[in-house]
Amino acid sequence: MKSSAQVVVIGGGVVGASVLYHLTELGWTDVLLVERKELTAGSTWHAAGGMHTLNGDPNVAKLQQYTVGLYREIEQRSGQDCGIHMPGGLMLAGDRERMDWLRMAQARGRYLGMDMEIISAAEAKEMFPLLAEQHFIGALFDPAEGHVDPTGVTRAYAICARQAGAEIYQHTWVSDLRQRPDGTWDVITDSGEIHAEHIVNAGGLWAREVGRMIGLELPVLAMEHMYLITEDMDEVAEYNAATGHELPMGLDFDGENYIRQEGGGMLLGTYEQACVPWSPREAPWTFDQQLLVPDLDRIAPSLEIAFKHYPALADAGIKNVINGPFTFAPDGNPLVGPVPGLRNCWVACAVMAGFSQGGGVGLTLARWMVDGDPGEDIWAMDVARFGSWASLAYTNAKVRENYSRRFRITFPNEELPAGRPLHTTPVYDRLTAHNAVWGAGFGLEHPLWFQRPGEEPREDVTFRRSNAFPVVADECTTVRERVGLTECSNFAKYRVTGPGSAEWLQGLLTNRLPRVGRINLTAALEPGGHIVGEFSVARVGTDDFFLFGSQIAEAHHSRWFLGHLADGVRFQALGLSLVGLSLAGPGARDVLQSVTGVSLATEDYPFMTFRRIDVGMIPAYVGRMTYTGDLGYEIWVAPEYQRALFDLLWQAGQPFGIGLFGFRALMSLRMEKMFGTWFREYRPIYTPAEARMDRSLKLDHDFIGRAAVEAELTRGPARTLGYFDITPDPAEPADVVGDEPIWHDGTVVGWVTSGAYAHYSRRSLAFGYVPSELAVPGTMFEVEIIGQRRPARLLAEPVLDPAGQRMRA
Ligand SMILES: Cc1cc2nc3c(=O)[nH]c(=O)nc-3n(C[C@H](O)[C@H](O)[C@H](O)COP(=O)(O)OP(=O)(O)OC[C@H]3O[C@@H](n4cnc5c(N)ncnc54)[C@H](O)[C@@H]3O)c2cc1C
Numbered sequence: 001m002k003s004s005a006q007v008v009v010i011g012g013g014v015v016g017a018s019v020l021y022h023l024t025e026l027g028w029t030d031v032l033l034v035e036r037k038e039l040t041a042g043s044t045w046h047a048a049g050g051m052h053t054l055n056g057d058p059n060v061a062k063l064q065q066y067t068v069g070l071y072r073e074i075e076q077r078s079g080q081d082c083g084i085h086m087p088g089g090l091m092l093a094g095d096r097e098r099m100d101w102l103r104m105a106q107a108r109g110r111y112l113g114m115d116m117e118i119i120s121a122a123e124a125k126e127m128f129p130l131l132a133e134q135h136f137i138g139a140l141f142d143p144a145e146g147h148v149d150p151t152g153v154t155r156a157y158a159i160c161a162r163q164a165g166a167e168i169y170q171h172t173w174v175s176d177l178r179q180r181p182d183g184t185w186d187v188i189t190d191s192g193e194i195h196a197e198h199i200v201n202a203g204g205l206w207a208r209e210v211g212r213m214i215g216l217e218l219p220v221l222a223m224e225h226m227y228l229i230t231e232d233m234d235e236v237a238e239y240n241a242a243t244g245h246e247l248p249m250g251l252d253f254d255g256e257n258y259i260r261q262e263g264g265g266m267l268l269g270t271y272e273q274a275c276v277p278w279s280p281r282e283a284p285w286t287f288d289q290q291l292l293v294p295d296l297d298r299i300a301p302s303l304e305i306a307f308k309h310y311p312a313l314a315d316a317g318i319k320n321v322i323n324g325p326f327t328f329a330p331d332g333n334p335l336v337g338p339v340p341g342l343r344n345c346w347v348a349c350a351v352m353a354g355f356s357q358g359g360g361v362g363l364t365l366a367r368w369m370v371d372g373d374p375g376e377d378i379w380a381m382d383v384a385r386f387g388s389w390a391s392l393a394y395t396n397a398k399v400r401e402n403y404s405r406r407f408r409i410t411f412p413n414e415e416l417p418a419g420r421p422l423h424t425t426p427v428y429d430r431l432t433a434h435n436a437v438w439g440a441g442f443g444l445e446h447p448l449w450f451q452r453p454g455e456e457p458r459e460d461v462t463f464r465r466s467n468a469f470p471v472v473a474d475e476c477t478t479v480r481e482r483v484g485l486t487e488c489s490n491f492a493k494y495r496v497t498g499p500g501s502a503e504w505l506q507g508l509l510t511n512r513l514p515r516v517g518r519i520n521l522t523a524a525l526e527p528g529g530h531i532v533g534e535f536s537v538a539r540v541g542t543d544d545f546f547l548f549g550s551q552i553a554e555a556h557h558s559r560w561f562l563g564h565l566a567d568g569v570r571f572q573a574l575g576l577s578l579v580g581l582s583l584a585g586p587g588a589r590d591v592l593q594s595v596t597g598v599s600l601a602t603e604d605y606p607f608m609t610f611r612r613i614d615v616g617m618i619p620a621y622v623g624r625m626t627y628t629g630d631l632g633y634e635i636w637v638a639p640e641y642q643r644a645l646f647d648l649l650w651q652a653g654q655p656f657g658i659g660l661f662g663f664r665a666l667m668s669l670r671m672e673k674m675f676g677t678w679f680r681e682y683r684p685i686y687t688p689a690e691a692r693m694d695r696s697l698k699l700d701h702d703f704i705g706r707a708a709v710e711a712e713l714t715r716g717p718a719r720t721l722g723y724f725d726i727t728p729d730p731a732e733p734a735d736v737v738g739d740e741p742i743w744h745d746g747t748v749v750g751w752v753t754s755g756a757y758a759h760y761s762r763r764s765l766a767f768g769y770v771p772s773e774l775a776v777p778g779t780m781f782e783v784e785i786i787g788q789r790r791p792a793r794l795l796a797e798p799v800l801d802p803a804g805q806r807m808r809a
Helices: 014-025 058-078 096-110 121-127 150-163 204-212 234-243 296-309 311-315 354-371 392-404 428-433 468-481 501-506 551-563 588-593 639-656 663-672 706-715
Strands: 004-010 031-034 089-093 117-119 138-142 167-169 174-179 185-189 192-201 221-230 249-252 257-262 265-270 318-328 335-338 345-349 436-441 444-450 483-487 491-497 519-525 531-541 544-550 570-573 579-584 610-615 618-623 632-637 658-660 719-726 741-744 747-758 763-771 780-785 788-794
Touching: 004 014, 004 185, 014 031, 014 150, 014 345, 014 354, 031 150, 058 096, 058 150, 058 354, 089 096, 089 121, 096 117, 096 138, 096 741, 117 121, 121 138, 150 167, 150 354, 192 204, 192 354, 204 318, 204 345, 221 392, 249 296, 257 296, 265 296, 296 311, 318 392, 335 354, 345 354, 428 436, 428 444, 428 639, 444 468, 444 483, 444 663, 468 483, 468 658, 468 663, 483 588, 483 639, 483 663, 491 501, 491 551, 501 544, 519 706, 531 551, 531 610, 531 618, 544 551, 551 570, 579 588, 579 639, 588 632, 588 639, 610 639, 618 639, 632 639, 639 658, 663 747, 663 763, 719 747, 719 780, 741 763, 763 780
Parallel strands: 004 031, 004 192, 031 167, 089 249, 192 345, 483 658
Antiparallel strands: 089 138, 117 138, 174 185, 185 192, 221 265, 221 318, 249 257, 257 265, 335 345, 436 444, 483 579, 491 544, 491 570, 519 531, 531 544, 579 632, 610 618, 618 632, 719 763, 719 788, 741 747, 741 780, 747 763, 780 788
C-alpha cells in the first residue's frame, strides 16, 4: 500500500468511485480509494439502479442529466458492462394538483433541453398496459429515464480511474483520521497509515461515523427501503413480444411507489409512511453486504394501492423482497463540498439517488478540489447549507419526514413541520401572540405573515393564490401608507475587525467600501467573475465592519471569507448574538424618533446611514435602509434586548397606525422596487453584468474577479436579468414561483428566477434571465405558469417609485 497520496477517498460505493474517476479525469492521478470490504459493499450493491433527470432544483437536474449521459462513455472506456436500459419513464398523476405539478416539471425541463411529454391516461395505458387507467388523469413521459446495473457502474468508474493511475485498496478499513498542523491528514487504516493532502468522506452508510472520527456530526441518516421482484409475468412477456422492447418505468405518486421491468417480471419499490431509520445513532462496522429483514406489513398499505393501480401484480408471485438501508440528508439532497472550518477535508455523502446523481456529485467535487470551484451552481447540494442546528435528533425527524413525503407534492408556499420550532429568537412568543404564520430558513423560525385575529394561523397550500393573499395585501398597504414592523433577524450578520480589515475587504468586494457611519451594497466574486455573494456593508470604524447577507448562506459565505482570511483580520459570523427588528413606511421615522434622542431628520441621518444609537434605553445599531424600498430602519440589538425593543416600538407606533408584516409582504414589496435577492437572481452561475448589479460594482479598485468582469463588460453579457410585468389568467390567477420558462416567438429563451404579486402596485411581477439582445424594455414575452403561457412585458424600471424618493425622504 502507498504511504502517501494527494487524495485519499474513503468509501468504494458508486459515489466514492465516481469521485476517484473524476479526479483522474481532471488530471489528479496520485489519488487512491480505500474500501473497508469490497467495492459496492454499502448501499450500492442492492440498489434498484433506477435513474432519472427530473429534480426540483434545475441545477441538480443538470447534474443528473450529466450522470445519465456518462454511463455509455465509462462502459465503453472500461469494457465493463453497466447494464444500461433506457425504456423511458411515466410519472402518473391521479389528481389535478399532481397534473399541475407535472406541467410545472415539464416546463422546468424545457429550458434544460429536456424533452418530456404530457400525455393522457389512455395514452399512458397504451404505453404501460399494466396500469388501471381509471385511477389516473394523465402522465408525464420522460424518455431519458432508465436503469443500470449498480455493480457494473461502480466497477466501470473504478476501472477507468485505475487506467489513469489511481489505486484502489479493498479490505482496508479507515479507523481514524488525524490532521497535521500543516492541514494534511494521516489516514489510519488496518493495513497501515497513509499521509494525504486531502481526504474525501464518501463513506455512504458510514459517512456519519467517518465524520465523527474528526469531531463532525454530519446531518445524514440511513433509512430502510424495500422493493420486491415478482416472478415472470405473462403480461410482461406479451408486451415484450408485441413491442420488441421492455416496459417503461412507472412512478405512481398516489401509490407512493415506483415500478419497472426486471427480467421477465416487475420490480416495485415503495416509500412507505411507516418508515424506519436504520442504525439511528451509530452504524455497525460489522454490517457487510447484508440485507435487512423484509417487513411486508409495513409496506402493506402501499402494496394495496399498487395492486389496485397495477392489477396484474396482485396475481403475480413474489420472487424476492429486498430491504436495504441508504442515506439521506434532512432535505433529501446530497452533502457535497469542503467541510466548513476544516482544511483539505471534503465530503460526498447522503447521496440518496446514487445512479441519478453520482456522476454529477463526482464531477463537481473533483472540480472544486482541483480548480477551487465546483464549476456549477451546486448550492442545493452544498454541505454548508446546514448549520449546527442540524443535530442528530433534528436530522432524524427531518429525514423521516422527507422519506415519507418522497412522492408527495411540496407546494411553493408550504412549510414542512418536522423538527420545528427549534431555533427561535426572543420575540417568537410575542409574534406568535400576534397570530404569526411561521416559516423556517437555515433552521430559524421567521414570520411569513400575520393571520387576522381570531382566525387560525395556517396557510392553505397551493400553486395558486392562498388564503394569505388578502392578508398580505393589507400588510403591504400598512407599510406603503403608514408604518410596518417586522423581524429581520433572518439575515446573516458578520463582523469584520482588526488591523487591515478595510484593505482585506476591499480586495474581496466589488463596491468601494463605505465611509464610517455609512452602508453600501456590494458583491463578492470568484476569479471567473461569477457571484459568490451579495452583501450590505456597514462601516462603524476604520477597520470595523458589519456585513449583512443571506441567512441560508451563512455557513457557505463564512467558509468563503475564512478561506481568504488575511493575517490580523477577525471574521465572525454573529448568528443570533445580533437580532433585529425593522420599521418601514412613511411613518417609520416618526415612530423611531419618538423613542430616541438622536435626530433622525434626513440632513442628520440620511439614507444609508449606520450608527450606534440608543433606542429608548436599548443600545442598538441602526441602519437607515429596508428591503421594502420605503423609508425605513433596521435596528440591531443583542438578543436580550429584542423583546423590550419590540414592546417599545409597538407601543410607540400605535398613534401612527403601526401594523406587523412578514416575509411574504417583504417579497411583494421588494418586487415592486425591483430588488433582486441572493439564491434567486444572484447565484454562482450569474455574473454582476448579467445580474445588472451596477450599483454594487466600482472598477476603481482591485478585487477578486475584476479582470473577468471587465472583459465581460467590454464584450457585453450574453444574457441579462429582466423584470417582467405578467398578465395572469383572470379566471384562475397564479403568480410565478421561480424556474418557469420564458418564451419569445414560440421558443424558450430563458427562465424565471423569482417573482410575486406586488399587492400595492397590483401587478404580477417576475425576474428572469433572457438573451441580452432581447432584453429591450417593452418587448413582449410569455411566461409559462402551470402549463399556461401568459403575456409578460419587459419593464425598464421599478413599478413603484423608480426614482427611489420614498427611501430617501
Ligand atoms: C433498496 C434500495 C434501492 C435503491 N434503489 C436505487 C435506485 O433505484 N436508484 C438510485 O439512484 N439509488 C437507489 N438506491 C440508493 C443507492 O443505493 C445510493 O444512492 C448509493 O448506493 C450511495 O452510494 P455511496 O457510495 O454514497 O454509499 P455506499 O454504497 O454505502 O458506499 C460507501 C462505502 O464506503 C465504505 N466505507 C465506509 N466507511 C469506511 C471506512 N471507514 N473505511 C473504508 N471504507 C469505508 C463502505 O464499506 C461502502 O462500501 C437504493 C438503495 C436501496 C437501499
